[in-house]
Amino acid sequence: MSGETRKAAITGFPVDQSRSPLVHGYWLKKHGLDGEYGRVSVTPERADAFYEDFAASGLIGANVTVPHKEVAAAACAHLDDAAKAMGAANTLWLDETGALCGANTDGLGFLGNLDQLAPGWDPSNGTAVVMGAGGAARAIIWALLSRGFTAVHIVNRTFEKAKVLEYQFGSKTKAYAWDKLGTLLGETDLLVNTTALGMTGKASLKIDLEPLPVSALVTDIVYVPLETDLLKQAQKRGNKTVDGLGMLLHQAVPGFERWFGVRPEVDKELRDLVLADLGVTP
Known part of the structure; x- marks a missing residue:
């Protein structure tokens, strides 16, 4: 060279x-x-x-x-x-x-993936539910707020970690314990899994999507396997889904x-x- x-x-x-x-x-x-x-x-x-x-x-x-x-x-x-x-x-x-x-x-990668595979996914005054409160969740919350979402609900098994993100990102975010997930799904435009649950070698992500509107987009940052159980469940009931590989590529x-x-x-x-x-x- x-x-x-x-x-x-x-x-x-x-x-x-x-x-x-x-x-x-x-x-x-x-x-x-x-x-x-x-x-x-x-x-x-x-x-x-x-x-x-x-x-x-x-x-x-x-x-x-x-x-x-x-x-x-x-x-x-x-x-x-x-x-x-x-x-x-x-x-x-x-x-x-x-x-x-x-x-x-990371946040730009998340947005770029959804823009490419689900054009028009970001409704004005949208409501999102983000599962998890680690580094990926932090990047995605930042990205959603930058795109104009007016409500981002952070659901985590350790409530205190979700509360830290609520404090950091302000009034458009709200922390919830994991047992509140079902209640939140009913008015959700976007559901995001940022946890390692569902990844090959990890425990499955077991949630009931019944309350989720069929119009909601479901995405998972896990890409091994490419089609996680969450995405399979969402597809089966008619929700649009986007896998996590594109976030890796777009970032x-x-x-x-x-x-x-x-x-x-x-x-x-x-x-x-x-x-x-x-x-x-x-």
Whole structure:
């Protein structure tokens, strides 16, 4: 490769199973760009030093995966609004002065997935129910509020964690204990699972969708399996559903554009490539 090759990578610990190199490698090849995207394992004990001196890594930018998103954000001189709100960055780049900048694109990835696969999904003054209160829930709540949802109900088995998000995001959000889910479903436009329940190797997500309007959209951030029990149940009763794979793909778009100067598309060929890597038949 020439000396002008621009290099980016997925950073975190562990990174061996990350599919980010597959995604970015596909786009680099498709657009014929002189660039590289690899993996950089950053152990927890050296994470602070790595991100604080990111310029020494030889990378023009990086994605950040668990458990370093908060550490990376703290090392940035500039953060976008989403990263500020979440205190976590998953996308890094060096600006023209060499200062480290960070963004959180998880919420944008969530929105991009629904925009592509369920056009018109975001009703004005919409009501959403978000199951879970972890980092993914935080990103999705931010995204829904940015899109104009006027009520976001956060349901979590540990009520105190949901309450923290209600406090953070303000009056349009409300925390509820898990046993209130059935009551909330009756006036829901969008139902989102952000928990690991239903993922291969995890416990199933067992809920009764009977109160949910058939007009509601149901989406799950889990993508292994691609069609979770929640999505199967929703489809069976006639609800529109969107799987979680597209969120993974769309969250990668802003970083690639910033590093390599081309805004890529999430197309069927990329989706099929990742599905094949997951061992799933498209």
